[in-house]
Amino acid sequence: MSLLDVDGVTHRYGPETDDRPVLDAVDLHLDDRDIVAVVGESGCGKTTLGRLAVGLARPVDGQIRFDGRDVWSLRGRDRLGYRRAVQLVQQDPYASLNPGLTIENTLGDALLYHRLVTRRQLPAKLVELLADVGLDATPEFLRRFPHQLSGGQRQRVAIARAMSLQPRLVVADEATSMLDVSMRVSILDLLLSFRRERSLAYLFISHDFGVVRYFAQGGRVIVMFYGVVVEAGPTEQVIRQPRHPYTYLLLQAIPVPDPAAARRRAAVDTDARTEAPPARTGCVFSNRCPWADERCRQTAPPTIEIAPGHTTACWRPEQIPTETVTVRRGAPDVA
Amino acid sequence: MTRFFRDLWRICRNDKAALFGAAVILAYLVLAIIGRSISHISTGVPNAASAYLSPSWTHPLGTDNLGNGILAELVVGTRPIMEIGVLAALITTFIGVVVGLVTGYVGGILDAAVMRVVDVFLTIPGLPLIIVIVSITRAAGPLALAAILSITAWAGLARAVRSQALSLRSLDFVESARVQGLPLRNIIGRQLLPNVGPYVAINFMLAITGSIYAEIGLFVLGVAPLNGTNWGVMINLAMSQGALYVTKSLISLLAPMAAIVLLQVAFVFFTRALDSVFNPRLRVQ
Amino acid sequence: MSDAPPLLEVRDLTVAFGDGNRAIRAVEGVSLTVQAGEIHALVGESGCGKSTLAYALLDVIPPPGRVIHGDVRFRGRSYGQMGKTELRTLRAAGVAMVFQAAMNSFNPVVTIGHQVEHTLEAHPRVFPSVAAGRAYFEELLQRLRLPPERIWNAFESQLSGGMKQRAAIALALLLKPAVLVLDEPTTALDVLNQRLVIDILKELHASLGVTIVFVTHDLAVVAELAQSVAVMYAGRMVEAGRVDDIFGRGRRHPYVAALLEAIPSLLDDGLQVHPIPGQVPDLAHLPTGCRFAPRCPLARQICREVEPIGQSDAWGHEVACHVVNEELLPSGGPT
Numbered sequence: 001m002s003l004l005d006v007d008g009v010t011h012r013y014g015p016e017t018d019d020r021p022v023l024d025a026v027d028l029h030l031d032d033r034d035i036v037a038v039v040g041e042s043g044c045g046k047t048t049l050g051r052l053a054v055g056l057a058r059p060v061d062g063q064i065r066f067d068g069r070d071v072w073s074l075r076g077r078d079r080l081g082y083r084r085a086v087q088l089v090q091q092d093p094y095a096s097l098n099p100g101l102t103i104e105n106t107l108g109d110a111l112l113y114h115r116l117v118t119r120r121q122l123p124a125k126l127v128e129l130l131a132d133v134g135l136d137a138t139p140e141f142l143r144r145f146p147h148q149l150s151g152g153q154r155q156r157v158a159i160a161r162a163m164s165l166q167p168r169l170v171v172a173d174e175a176t177s178m179l180d181v182s183m184r185v186s187i188l189d190l191l192l193s194f195r196r197e198r199s200l201a202y203l204f205i206s207h208d209f210g211v212v213r214y215f216a217q218g219g220r221v222i223v224m225f226y227g228v229v230v231e232a233g234p235t236e237q238v239i240r241q242p243r244h245p246y247t248y249l250l251l252q253a254i255p256v257p258d259p260a261a262a263r264r265r266a267a268v269d270t271d272a273r274t275e276a277p278p279a280r281t282g283c284v285f286s287n288r289c290p291w292a293d294e295r296c297r298q299t300a301p302p303t304i305e306i307a308p309g310h311t312t313a314c315w316r317p318e319q320i321p322t323e324t325v326t327v328r329r330g331a332p333d334v335a
Numbered sequence: 336m337t338r339f340f341r342d343l344w345r346i347c348r349n350d351k352a353a354l355f356g357a358a359v360i361l362a363y364l365v366l367a368i369i370g371r372s373i374s375h376i377s378t379g380v381p382n383a384a385s386a387y388l389s390p391s392w393t394h395p396l397g398t399d400n401l402g403n404g405i406l407a408e409l410v411v412g413t414r415p416i417m418e419i420g421v422l423a424a425l426i427t428t429f430i431g432v433v434v435g436l437v438t439g440y441v442g443g444i445l446d447a448a449v450m451r452v453v454d455v456f457l458t459i460p461g462l463p464l465i466i467v468i469v470s471i472t473r474a475a476g477p478l479a480l481a482a483i484l485s486i487t488a489w490a491g492l493a494r495a496v497r498s499q500a501l502s503l504r505s506l507d508f509v510e511s512a513r514v515q516g517l518p519l520r521n522i523i524g525r526q527l528l529p530n531v532g533p534y535v536a537i538n539f540m541l542a543i544t545g546s547i548y549a550e551i552g553l554f555v556l557g558v559a560p561l562n563g564t565n566w567g568v569m570i571n572l573a574m575s576q577g578a579l580y581v582t583k584s585l586i587s588l589l590a591p592m593a594a595i596v597l598l599q600v601a602f603v604f605f606t607r608a609l610d611s612v613f614n615p616r617l618r619v620q
Numbered sequence: 621m622s623d624a625p626p627l628l629e630v631r632d633l634t635v636a637f638g639d640g641n642r643a644i645r646a647v648e649g650v651s652l653t654v655q656a657g658e659i660h661a662l663v664g665e666s667g668c669g670k671s672t673l674a675y676a677l678l679d680v681i682p683p684p685g686r687v688i689h690g691d692v693r694f695r696g697r698s699y700g701q702m703g704k705t706e707l708r709t710l711r712a713a714g715v716a717m718v719f720q721a722a723m724n725s726f727n728p729v730v731t732i733g734h735q736v737e738h739t740l741e742a743h744p745r746v747f748p749s750v751a752a753g754r755a756y757f758e759e760l761l762q763r764l765r766l767p768p769e770r771i772w773n774a775f776e777s778q779l780s781g782g783m784k785q786r787a788a789i790a791l792a793l794l795l796k797p798a799v800l801v802l803d804e805p806t807t808a809l810d811v812l813n814q815r816l817v818i819d820i821l822k823e824l825h826a827s828l829g830v831t832i833v834f835v836t837h838d839l840a841v842v843a844e845l846a847q848s849v850a851v852m853y854a855g856r857m858v859e860a861g862r863v864d865d866i867f868g869r870g871r872r873h874p875y876v877a878a879l880l881e882a883i884p885s886l887l888d889d890g891l892q893v894h895p896i897p898g899q900v901p902d903l904a905h906l907p908t909g910c911r912f913a914p915r916c917p918l919a920r921q922i923c924r925e926v927e928p929i930g931q932s933d934a935w936g937h938e939v940a941c942h943v944v945n946e947e948l949l950p951s952g953g954p955t
Contacts, residue, residue, distance in 0.1 A: 041810035042781075054514050083516030095507040100529040109525065110515040151666070152899050158511075165515065180665040181837060182882045186895035207810055210840075214884035214891055239886065253815035255840035256887055257880060259863045262844040275765075275783070 003201055004030040004169055009062035011048055020278055022048045024227040030201050035219030037204040037212040044224040046205045050171045053203055054088045084114055087162035091174035093154035097146040104142035107161055133160045152183050163194055171203045176211060188215050209254055213239055223247045225285055226278035233310030243312040245289045248320050291319040346611045356604030363598055367414040374407035387583045399587040400576050409594050412565040416547060422481035423546035428539045431492025436523050439500025456490035465549060466558050475560045484546050492538055499531045533613030537606050544602045551595060566591035625696035627798060627831055628654040628677055632690035635672050635681060644903045646672040648855040659825055659832045661846035667900050668852040674801050674835045678715040679707060712743060716797035721808040722788035726776035732787055733772035739794060746795045760790040764820055782813035802834040806841050818845050839883060843867060851876050854901050854911040861937035873939045875912045918943045
């Protein structure tokens with residue numbers, strides 16, 4: 001029994017139309033202490049997947065199960081238990097904290113409501129929480145308002161808030177995208193340290209493959225394209241040996257911070273296909289795929305396992321060039 | 336809190352109209368509280384000899400048909416008017432905000448049902464309904480009158496607050512509160528309410544002006560009971576005594592009207608200051 | 621080396637916001653040269669002043685910001701000495717700007733085509749007729765891989781983020797400016813659109829010969845696109861040089877070195893990352909001495925007392941660091 005089961009989930013906003021749903025029969029399983037990264041571009045459904053996992057919305061079709069039970073069938077105490085066990089860290093540190101509440105209130109409200117501490121124990125608990133996330137563990141800090149904190153500090157408060165309820169699964173939705181690059185890794189390390197100390201699983205949503213590669217080391221990555229899981233597997237393996245055209249093209253297109261390596265890389269043919277809408281019939285990627293054939297356009301490919309734990313939804317994965325995508329840092333061309 | 340008053344003071348200093356508004360409202364409030372003790376109205380036998388006197392030192396605005404000083408009556412009449420006005424605004428605002436926030440946030444069937452009720456209340460003409468109810472029930476006390484005055488006024492506010500709640504509910508920190516399992520009362524009270532606060536405060540001010548007009552109307556029309564002294568009663572009596580046609584008694588009609596207009600204008604000017612205070616703070620920094 | 625003045629020259633520029641002692645200096649004492657035909661990057665994290673510097677390049681610093689020292693010169697003429705008409709012509713036909721996420725680029729209530737016509741009518745000397753201008757605009761759109769007819773008749777809200785960004789670039793290039801300034805051209809875009817913009821900018825640079833200055837926090841985009849780089853930190857320029865100098869392993873500012881090691885990437889060694897401890901200083905409470913000293917692994921006593929001055933080597937690679945430059949002192953050459 002998995003910790004989190006996303007079982008054949010389909011979701012759309014608004015009434016049913018001819019357009020593809022935001023999520024199309026997506027399956028996903030997470031066990032305790034798993035790290036699963038979800039990668040994709042805007043419109044791929046990864047944010048919606050995150051929202052469904054934390055129960056902010058109810059899937060139109062399919063089930064979200066936590067500890068084997070459909071989350072939308074939970075009532076009363078069970079539902080509160082689910083709420084405590086699954087938490088969210090959002091992208092925008094400037095929007096995720098209530099501007100009118102002090103840090104003390106932001107962190108304390110839920111702790112008190114769920115009776116995890118008494119009023120008397122609260123101050124000490126809050127100071128401990130601040131220390132856990134690397135902030136000034138002082139009562140003075142607790143009295144501050146969000147606008148008095150920097151982006152990095154706010155994000156740490158958001159993480160403290162999520163961790164305060166002792167969750168078993170944390171969904172991080174682009175948790176570092178709006179932070180300065182120099183501090184992203186410290187936030188990622190902070191999240192990873194919580195996992196080491198508690199039995200915590202992560203659903204890590206990001207569009208940045210570099211960040212995903214770091215955070216989900218030893219874990220899995222899932223690549224989504226317009227509501228469909230096109231590839232899934234161990235992180236380093238998917239990055240080095242992508243077995244779906246979209247993953248491959250995506251990895252080829254990502255800029256790398258090394259001018260010599262950038263000069264040496266094969267130029268990717270970015271053309272009008274980049275803008276082609278996702279196909280309504282057959283493989284969702286067929287309008288953009290350089291290797292698509294008639295079968296691809298007619299019938300949606302099944303998900304096949306091409307290596308242990310590594311799946312792809314493609315009729316012709318053998319077409320994809322096998323040279324490794326990770327790039328050697330190069331010596332400068334100019335002395 | 337202190338920051339709010341400091342900002343308010345700074346804005347009033349720069350905006351003369353707002354300063355004027357604040358000063359006038361304050362003056363009226365003070366009069367409402369202490370008015371009875373500084374002005375004297377005789378309720379004894381009317382003294383025909385002192386009726387409709389011209390303005391003088393003892394009676395700066397002259398006297399009315401009963402020989403009472405008009406200014407004195409204005410002062411004494413401030414309290415009932417403001418009492419009912421503020422009370423009605425409080426009731427209107429409270430109901431409007433609660434209904435608006437809950438329906439806007441919760442949505443679904445509750446929202447649909449309540450909004451239909453709101454629609455009904457919005458289509459019913461307010462003033463005629465108020466007149467009818469007051470005539471039938473013969474309501475007299477300030478609380479009863481205030482309640483009746485707000486009978487349709489809450490609907491418009493509920494609509495507006497609801498649309499604010501609809502846009503607020505998708506804010507990250509509100510969603511975060513949901514994910515944390517916080518109960519409805521926390522979400523409404525702690526997350527949503529402070530963010531509609533500014534809008535509600537300004538609406539409250541304007542609701543006071545609306546209620547004052549409505550209640551004056553009730554008194555002028557004679558629907559509300561005519562015991563006691565207040566501006567509406569003064570206008571009513573002045574009209575029925577033919578003050579409109581006689582120059583000497585015109586002032587007994589114009590004085591209460593001027594008092595009303597002055598207060599309303601003051602409220603409107605003051606809300607300009609509130610607007611400025613709230614505007615930069617509406618930014619979610 | 622010709623004797624003509626450089627295309628854009630920033631001389632000891634200081635831009636302040638607010639007044640009195642509490643004025644914040646978003647840019648302090650920055651000198652920079654942009655030669656004709658270059659692709660120049662301004663890099664840094666939040667609060668470093670790169671956007672303010674970019675706005676200064678065409679004298680559109682938003683109030684309450686103002687230049688309190690130094691100036692910016694276009695082809696030798698200082699902005700401070702230009703009249704209103706000259707500045708207005710300059711801003712469209714000399715130095716054109718594309719704002720982040722193409723915000724404020726387009727009037728939402730008129731079609732793109734309408735706006736192009738307005739622009740052409742406002743600058744009648746660039747093209748012999750509006751029709752000629754339109755033809756050129758449509759040619760630009762094709763270079764930007766956009767369908768001309770559709771864009772001409774579209775409203776801003778009908779375009780996706782990527783298309784809007786490229787349409788904004790076309791509008792900026794309409795009056796054939798000598799310099800194109802772009803503020804975070806790839807930041808709001810997903811990977812494939814980013815790649816498209818990078819490739820297109822390179823093509824435009826090659827075919828139109830336009831000088832490009834772009835602002836970004838993304839070092840990978842710098843590596844792929846830039847020829848010259850200026851790195852900013854907390855209002856100061858800490859390093860400037862050719863792109864291979866910045867990314868190379870030679871003489872470098874400690875901030876730049878640390879930054880490159882703080883970014884997880886798809887490079888071979890992209891997982892060996894270390895965050896930079898601490899955070900970017902608050903411009904209202906700057907430390908004495910070097911602004912990076914509190915976070916610098918090489919910091920010495922002098923660093924905490926005296927702000928370092930930029931020193932160039934023989935190839936124009938400038939670094940503002942006591943420790944690094946010490947190796948250049950008395951003996952003359954690099955160690």
